[in-house]
Amino acid sequence: MKNITQELIKELIHYDPDTGVFTWKERVNSSYMSDSRLIAFNSRCANKKITSISSHGYYRFALDGIRYYCHRVAWLYIYGEWPNKIDHIDRDKTNNRISNLRSVTSKENNRNQPIRKSNNSGCCGVCKVSDSRLWRAYITNNNKQVWLGSFKTFEDAVLARKLAEKEYGYHRNHGGKS
Secondary structure, three states: OOOOHHHHHHEEEEEEOOOOOOEEOOOOOOEEEEEEEHHHHHHHHOOOOOOOOOOOOOEEEEEEEEEEHHHHOOOOOOOOOOOEEEOOOOOOOOOOOOEEEEEEEEHHHOOOOOOOOOOOOOOOOEEEEOOOEEEEEEEEEOOOEEEEEEEEEHHHHHHHHHHHHHHHHOOOOOOOOO
């Protein structure tokens, strides 16, 4: 089952794109399960939600000993292809509604990050210049830090950062709370 397909997933699992919930389907027959394992699976799992959560906070399940993340399988289920990476638009790792998922590159995914816990200013890319009354603004583009300037007020530094986010294609949610 290493190359699971949309057809196989739809045979084994029900996905509701409006709620993002995955439910195991009852297994009628199986070429890879004995009758006793089939009965045990159906009594334990059939018509029940997939609720296993990884240590990173994503819903997941296993088929034939291989773990799959539900957000990636949702994309396969709806569109018939594996995504590059999946971004949860609202940054809620458990919200697998198809309207909340988008297939992205690593670069695009990094442009929809929550504010880091270590941030002291309350805005990504804005920091107070030590021993000064100035605020510094910067942004990362193509793995390079772009200097946006030093500003007398926090608000001006934030404005420069927000304008740069728009210019460089950052997601509108970037830098918000997770």
